Amino acid sequence: MTNTRGTFALIGAGPMGLAAAKVLGEQGVDYQGFELHSDVGGLWDIEGAHSTMYESAHLISSKRMTEFTDFPMREEVAEYPSHREMAQYFRDFADHFDIRRHYRFGAEVTKLEPLGGDGEGWRVSWRDGEGEHSEVYAGVLIANGTLSEPNMPDFPGQFDGELIHSSAYRDPSQFKGKRVLVVGAGNSGCDIAVDAIHHGKSCDLSMRRGYYFVPKYVFGKPADTLGGAIKLPMWLKRKIDGALLKWFVGDPQKYGFPKPDYKLYESHPIVNSLVLFHAGHGDLKVRPDIERLDGHTVHFKDGTQAEYDMILAATGYKLHYPFIAPELLNWQGDAPHLYLNAMHPKRDDLFVLGMLEASGLGWQGRHEQAEMVARYIRGLHDGSEAAKRLQAKKAEGFERATGGMAYLKLARMAYYVDKATYRKAVTGWIKALGGKAAA
Numbered sequence: 001m002t003n004t005r006g007t008f009a010l011i012g013a014g015p016m017g018l019a020a021a022k023v024l025g026e027q028g029v030d031y032q033g034f035e036l037h038s039d040v041g042g043l044w045d046i047e048g049a050h051s052t053m054y055e056s057a058h059l060i061s062s063k064r065m066t067e068f069t070d071f072p073m074r075e076e077v078a079e080y081p082s083h084r085e086m087a088q089y090f091r092d093f094a095d096h097f098d099i100r101r102h103y104r105f106g107a108e109v110t111k112l113e114p115l116g117g118d119g120e121g122w123r124v125s126w127r128d129g130e131g132e133h134s135e136v137y138a139g140v141l142i143a144n145g146t147l148s149e150p151n152m153p154d155f156p157g158q159f160d161g162e163l164i165h166s167s168a169y170r171d172p173s174q175f176k177g178k179r180v181l182v183v184g185a186g187n188s189g190c191d192i193a194v195d196a197i198h199h200g201k202s203c204d205l206s207m208r209r210g211y212y213f214v215p216k217y218v219f220g221k222p223a224d225t226l227g228g229a230i231k232l233p234m235w236l237k238r239k240i241d242g243a244l245l246k247w248f249v250g251d252p253q254k255y256g257f258p259k260p261d262y263k264l265y266e267s268h269p270i271v272n273s274l275v276l277f278h279a280g281h282g283d284l285k286v287r288p289d290i291e292r293l294d295g296h297t298v299h300f301k302d303g304t305q306a307e308y309d310m311i312l313a314a315t316g317y318k319l320h321y322p323f324i325a326p327e328l329l330n331w332q333g334d335a336p337h338l339y340l341n342a343m344h345p346k347r348d349d350l351f352v353l354g355m356l357e358a359s360g361l362g363w364q365g366r367h368e369q370a371e372m373v374a375r376y377i378r379g380l381h382d383g384s385e386a387a388k389r390l391q392a393k394k395a396e397g398f399e400r401a402t403g404g405m406a407y408l409k410l411a412r413m414a415y416y417v418d419k420a421t422y423r424k425a426v427t428g429w430i431k432a433l434g435g436k437a438a439a
Contacts, residue, residue, distance in 0.1 A: 006138025007032055008349075008377070009124045011109050011323075013099075014042020015090055016354030017143040019068070019367040021099045023374040024141075032137065033103035034126055040100065041090040042145055044083055050148045052167040052317070056195050057083045060187050060271040062222030066362045071096060079222050104128065112140055112324040118347040125323075139349030141373070142321060146355060149320030151411065152313055153183070157293035159311060166192060166314040175200035178309040181298060183290065185211055185257075186268070189314030190275040196312075197283045204306060205275075206287040206298075210260035212269040213249050213276055223271070224360055231420065234403070238264045255279035256286035267408045268359060268416075316412045319355065332398075334414035339394035340401060340425060341415055342369055348380055348391065357412075358419040365419065368426045375433035386432040401425050 010020055013035035024031045037048040046053040058080045059066055063073045071093050077085050094100050104126070111125040115136065125134040150165040162178075166188050172195040180196040182189050185207045196203035215223055232240070242264055253259050255276060260267075278284040287306070291299040299305045319335055329336040329352065330344060338344055341356040351373050354366055379387025403418030 006030070006121075008139045008141055009034065009109075009112075009122065009137040010102075010141045010143060012042065012143035012145060012354075013037070013040040013094075013103055013105075014044070014143065014145050014354075015363055016145065016366055016370065017042070018090060018093055018097075018099060019363065020141055020143050020353050020370040020374070021102060022093075022097045023367070023371045024377075025097070025099075025102075027374040027378040029374055029377050031102060031141070033099075034107045034109050034124075035103050035105050036108045038105050039091065040094045040103075041087045043147055044086045044090060046083055046087070046170070052147055052150075053083045054166075054169050054188075054192065054195075055083075055171050056191060057188075058191075059086065060216075061224050061360065061362060065222070065224045065360060067364070068093065068367055069364050080216060109144075109323045112142075112328075114328065114350075119349055122349065139351075139377075141351045141353055142324070143353040143370075144321070146319055146357070146415070147317045149318045150313075151316045151318045153315050155290055155293050155311075157299075158295070159293040159298075160295045161308055162310040164310070164312055166312060167317075169312060172196070172199035175203075175310070177201055179307060180204070181206055181287070181306075181308045181311045182314055183311060184208075184314035184316065185270065185275075186314060186316060187270055187272065190270055190272040192312060192314055193284060194272075194274045194278065197278050201309075203283070204285045204287050204308075205279075206290055206300070207258060208289045209262075210252070210258035211267070212245060212260055212264050213252055213257075213273075214245065214269045214271045215248050215273045216271055217273075218244070218248055234265070234405070249276065252276060252279075258286075258288070262408055263406075265359060266406055267410075267413065268357070318411060319415070321352075334411040337398040339399055340369070340372070340422070341417065342373055343376070343390075343394045345395050345397065348377075355415050356417050356422070357415060358417045358422060361417075361419050361422070365423055365426075368423060368430060372426045372429045372433070375430060379433050384433065386429075389432070390429055399425075 007030040010031045010033045043051045062079050063077055063081055067073045107126045107128045109126045113123045115121040121136045122140050123134055123136050150167045152165050175196045178200045180200040180203045182193040183206045193203055193205050288300050288302045291301045296307050297305050342351055344350045353370055376387055376390055401417045401422040403421035405418050407413040407416050
């Protein structure tokens with residue numbers, strides 16, 4: 001197959017960038033990749049300059065529910081792989097699909113500038129070991145990830161101990177001999193709290209709101225592999241899954257955890273059994289939100305206080321695209337407003353890949369997003385009717401595919417989608433665009 005006219009710049013060689021590279025190649029779309037690190041893998045390579053990984057990190061979804069369909073993980077890989085197993089998986093993926101030769105490694109993209117209206121090209125500037133460079137490309141695909149820019153809260157008062165974001169956490173030895181307060185009870189916060197319990201002098205967990213906790217295993221099998229064959233309406237799924245959680249998890253409020261003020265699946269559940277175990281054994285004390293800091297003393301909003309040597313803020317990340325002006329991405333509120341979280345309403349030469357999160361979406365769901373975009377680019381070149389329909393559809397306005405879910409009004413939920421709704425929409429377009437795609 002001959003390449004489409006012009007070359008696209010693809011930014012990032014993490015999982016999303018690799019998926020995009022694969023499908024762009026399959027669709028005959030010429031691309032040049034840029035990656036800041038010296039190899040593929042994104043944040044999963046703990047040696048990467050912008051990696052936010054820590055030594056005890058594992059997937060919170062099982063390998064079979066996470067892997068790319070056409071590149072299964074090896075049988076010997078653990079059910080919940082470590083970050084090192086995942087980094088090797090992505091290196092193997094790049095080898096298998098011969099992706100590295102398309103990338104400039106050690107190349108930091110510094111600026112993206114459109115030369116004019118849609119289709120007139122983009123000037124891409126980057127720096128590497130040889131200096132500053134720029135070239136013009138037909139379009140750009142941004143796949144630099146969503147978990148690199150820390151969302152650090154501004155606590156009132158002054159803390160005289162060590163105050164870090166979870167992005168600066170690497171090894172449990174950082175907790176040795178310290179009284180630790182972990183702020184934020186997301187999946188990373190709970191993982192890190194368990195490390196602090198084992199390696200620090202003490203550990204408390206400050207939570208602004210309650211969460212739903214999901215065990216990693218049910219009946220000896222990964223919890224996320226059960227019940228997926230039957231598609232249920234959300235009201236019924238909530239009822240059944242809620243009953244199962246009460247059966248297998250019990251009532252976290254008995255251990256001091258606050259009761260969630262939202263319905264199941266309106267925020268990401270916590271996949272962690274150990275944090276409940278330790279809370280039940282008195283190894284972990286649950287605290288409310290912070291009122292203010294004073295020396296080594298932390299005052300909480302319930303009027304209590306305690307002394308700490310370290311505060312670790314596991315407060316998540318912000319979307320970060322520093323090399324492009326926000327207005328070019330149709331940024332509104334906490335996230336760009338793009339059709340199906342990927343496609344600009346007015347431009348066909350600018351795409352954002354991987355700006356989505358959903359419970360159980362896995363890498364395959366993200367691969368499908370990349371395939372939709374690659375087939376769309378190819379379809380426009382070929383003049384396909386399906387591509388023209390998609391072009392008209394995305395111009396109608398913002399569509400996020402929430403499936404009617406009332407997600408929490410938080411920055412981290414601004415690009416959350418309902419898995420079933422999203423995949424139905426994306427695979428529908430893939431099928432429609434498939435008639436003009438060549439192998």
